Amino acid sequence: MRLAPGDPVLAMYGGQIGVSLEELEAARERLGYNDPMLVQYGRWLTDIVRGDLGNSVVNGLPVEQVIAEKIWPSAQLAMVALILSVFIAVPAGVLAALRRGSLIDRFLTGFVSAGIAIPQFWLGIMLILVLAIQFQIFPASGYVSPAEGLGEWAMHIALPSLTLAITLAAPTARFVRSSMLDVLSEQFVDVAKAKGLSGRRVIWVHALRNALLPALTIVGLQAGTLMGGAVLIEWVFAFPGLGWLLVNAVTARDYPVLQASLLLFVTAFLLVNFLVDLFYRVLDPRLR
Amino acid sequence: MNFWKTMVTRDRVALVAAAILGLIAVFALIWPFVSPYGPREIHADAALSGPSARFWLGTDDTGRDMVTLLAHGARISLGIAVAAEILAVLSGVPLAMIAGLLGGIVDSIIMRTTDALLGFPGILIGLMVVTLFGASLATLMIAIALMTVPYLIRVVRNAVVVEKQRLYVVSSTALGVKPGTLLRRTILPNIVSPLIVQVSFGLAVAILTEASLGFLGLSVQPPAASWGTLLQVGYSYIRITPWLVLFPGILIFVSVWALNTLGDAGRDVLDPRLRDTVEQGAR
Numbered sequence: 001m002r003l004a005p006g007d008p009v010l011a012m013y014g015g016q017i018g019v020s021l022e023e024l025e026a027a028r029e030r031l032g033y034n035d036p037m038l039v040q041y042g043r044w045l046t047d048i049v050r051g052d053l054g055n056s057v058v059n060g061l062p063v064e065q066v067i068a069e070k071i072w073p074s075a076q077l078a079m080v081a082l083i084l085s086v087f088i089a090v091p092a093g094v095l096a097a098l099r100r101g102s103l104i105d106r107f108l109t110g111f112v113s114a115g116i117a118i119p120q121f122w123l124g125i126m127l128i129l130v131l132a133i134q135f136q137i138f139p140a141s142g143y144v145s146p147a148e149g150l151g152e153w154a155m156h157i158a159l160p161s162l163t164l165a166i167t168l169a170a171p172t173a174r175f176v177r178s179s180m181l182d183v184l185s186e187q188f189v190d191v192a193k194a195k196g197l198s199g200r201r202v203i204w205v206h207a208l209r210n211a212l213l214p215a216l217t218i219v220g221l222q223a224g225t226l227m228g229g230a231v232l233i234e235w236v237f238a239f240p241g242l243g244w245l246l247v248n249a250v251t252a253r254d255y256p257v258l259q260a261s262l263l264l265f266v267t268a269f270l271l272v273n274f275l276v277d278l279f280y281r282v283l284d285p286r287l288r
Numbered sequence: 289m290n291f292w293k294t295m296v297t298r299d300r301v302a303l304v305a306a307a308i309l310g311l312i313a314v315f316a317l318i319w320p321f322v323s324p325y326g327p328r329e330i331h332a333d334a335a336l337s338g339p340s341a342r343f344w345l346g347t348d349d350t351g352r353d354m355v356t357l358l359a360h361g362a363r364i365s366l367g368i369a370v371a372a373e374i375l376a377v378l379s380g381v382p383l384a385m386i387a388g389l390l391g392g393i394v395d396s397i398i399m400r401t402t403d404a405l406l407g408f409p410g411i412l413i414g415l416m417v418v419t420l421f422g423a424s425l426a427t428l429m430i431a432i433a434l435m436t437v438p439y440l441i442r443v444v445r446n447a448v449v450v451e452k453q454r455l456y457v458v459s460s461t462a463l464g465v466k467p468g469t470l471l472r473r474t475i476l477p478n479i480v481s482p483l484i485v486q487v488s489f490g491l492a493v494a495i496l497t498e499a500s501l502g503f504l505g506l507s508v509q510p511p512a513a514s515w516g517t518l519l520q521v522g523y524s525y526i527r528i529t530p531w532l533v534l535f536p537g538i539l540i541f542v543s544v545w546a547l548n549t550l551g552d553a554g555r556d557v558l559d560p561r562l563r564d565t566v567e568q569g570a571r
Contacts, residue, residue, distance in 0.1 A: 113552075117492070117545035119499050122537040125523055129530050228409025232500055236523070247504055250419055258419065265412055 056257050063260045067245065073143050074234070074241030077164070078226055080157055084165035085172060092169070093176025094208060097184065108173060115170025121232040124163040128236070131159060141238035160237040164229050168222055175218045180211040223272040227265060302553035305546035312543055316362035325353040327360040328511050338531065345535055348521055357513050358535060364514040366543075368425070368507075369494035372432035373487055376440055379433065381483070384441040385471045388448025399445065402438045410435040410493065414501050423506045432497050436490035443486045447479040481558055488551035492544045499540045515540050 056066050096108040132140035138159050144152040183189065184207055192202045231243035238244070242261055249258035320327070330350050338346045345354035387398040405413075417431035451457055452475065460474050495515075501507045502516015503523070510517070515536040522532030 113545060113549060114541075117548050118541050119496055119537065119544070121500065121503055122519065122533075122540065125519075125526065125533055125537070129526065129533070133527060133530070224409045228411040231409070231411050231415075232503065235504065246415065250415060251505070262412065262416060265409070269408060 056254055063256050066257055067242070067260055067264060070240060070242045070245045073145075073239065074230060074243065076146075077157060077161055077230060077234070077239065077241060080161040081164035081168060081226065084161055085168035088165060088169040089172035090176055090208075090212075093173040094180055094203070094211075096173070096177045097180035098203065100181065105177075108177065112170045112174045115167050118167065120163060120167050120229045121236050123166060124160065124233050124236040127159050127163055143239050143241075156239075160233050160239050163233055164226065167229060168225065172218050172222070176211065180207065183207045183211045186210075223269060223276070227269060299553040299556070302550055305549040305553070308542055308546045309550070312362060312539065312546075313366075316359055316366060319355070319359035320363070323353070323356045323359065325356045327352065327356055327513070329353070329356075338529070346529065346531055348518070348532060349525060354532070354535060357518060358515070358539060361513050361515045361518050361536065362539065364508055364512060365495060365498055365502075365516065365540075368428060368432065368498050368514070369491050372429040372494045373436065373490050375429055375433040376437040376490060377483075377487065380437040380440040381444055384444035385448050385475065387441070388445040389452060389467060389471060389475075391449075395445075398441070402441045405434070405438040406442070410497055411500050414497055414506070415504075418501060418506045423501075423509070425508065428498065428501065428507060431501070432494045435497060436493050440483075440486050440490060443482050444479060447482050448475060451475050451478055481554070485551050485554040485558065488547050488554065492547035492551070495540060495544055495547070499536075 055062055092108055092111075096102075096105040099105055128140045131137050138155055140159075142156055144156050146153040184203075188210075189202060189207055192206050227243075230241065231246055233239070234241045234243035235247045242264065245257065246261045246265070248254070249261060325331075330352060331347060340346070345358070347354060348357060383398055387395040413435050414431040417427055417434065421427040421430075448471075457470065457474060460470055465474065498507055498514060499516035499519065502514045503519050505517070505520055507514050507516050513521075518536040519533060519540075522529070522534075522536065526533055
């Protein structure tokens, strides 16, 4: 990271009038930016093992503190988006499968290919344009913690999570549809019907449960989409989460924060994939 | 060529997608010569003006004609995407073919590395590479190539594994054809179709990534403008001139949709059983 052009010390003192070159040099020396690259990297590694991630170059606060206060909003955004996307994708996928070839089915196909092709952050901008600027229903940016008021919290998280949910729901809906079609052609569905169970119960209980199992695969694939998407979406909505922090650290050349948040993203990504793998094995004993 | 003919005649949506891509390409190639304005021509009297007879789609914050900027932006955005994809093909295909042909430990090393990159959020790879080496055209292409290459390697490697058990390959080996020649002359021509399909998806991802990085100010620097950087400018004036953010976004959206649709159609021709599965393409 330290190879990157741009000078963190300059960024730190940027805008201050009357800073002498000697003072800048002294700051570089004090913070160790004059040491060889390898020494700096070694120091960073040993500090991490000791649990010290350094201080933010921008405001001097410990990196742990800077990051910790951003994790919770990001986690909320991800959870709300994921739940919303399931609530959009599952009914849409099931309906399309039941009425195969109908108008609903064709509408879903269109929604899916549009949802995959649309740049997430542009969709966010369009939602701001319509729902926050044209019709001022939702605030265009910011975040309010649930402790300060649930209503305000919901209003602020609505647009960013809806943006993420729409793009997440597109591939999930297609997956639910095809997996539902597979299940509906299986014998146990006919058996359930023959037993005299109502059509609705057969579809929503018996068939759906079996169809959702393979559809879970998509959740693992979406961990990457969710994290990558969150970076830009948080930036667009000025939502103070990890993605916003990351982009901010890039522009401010705040290396300690940048390194630590990238490390966190990579760890989180690996962890989610590991958990999903584990989850499959629990759900489907054949995989063991 | 039979592949393309089947694809476009069988799938009307694919035909529309191909037509749209053609239109955008013609616009990018021809418009800069036809336009009455240059890409750096500033009209201070008309900065941030709306669509009018003089400027069909309005002007940006420095008073440059939006239609002209979009055409030049198309050259940059599509140019970066194509260059990155060429880089991905040149680096990925040989690796994938070697992995597929040799198998064993070489295959394991190449494929495990690929798996690690696969599904990793692309924007993070982009941010890392661009922060590490600065925002230049070269690093941008490397970052984008790095994102699309895992998918390419997987598709090509699997195709090679299937092909190498076919009779024509086995008999070529028996005739004493050297491995290098075998890969280039015998196997490569037979895996071109899946390769082209994957390149179509890859181009879509490349356009999206360039747009994202451009939006964050990490693509080409002003006065050069790509679709992504035009979005960045448009977004900062969203309350005054909402149309500025509209047009570049539509172009990105439509080109990515067209490339994905062509990829899907191509894959349907190659293997109709895949018709309802989720593509590995975008994001």
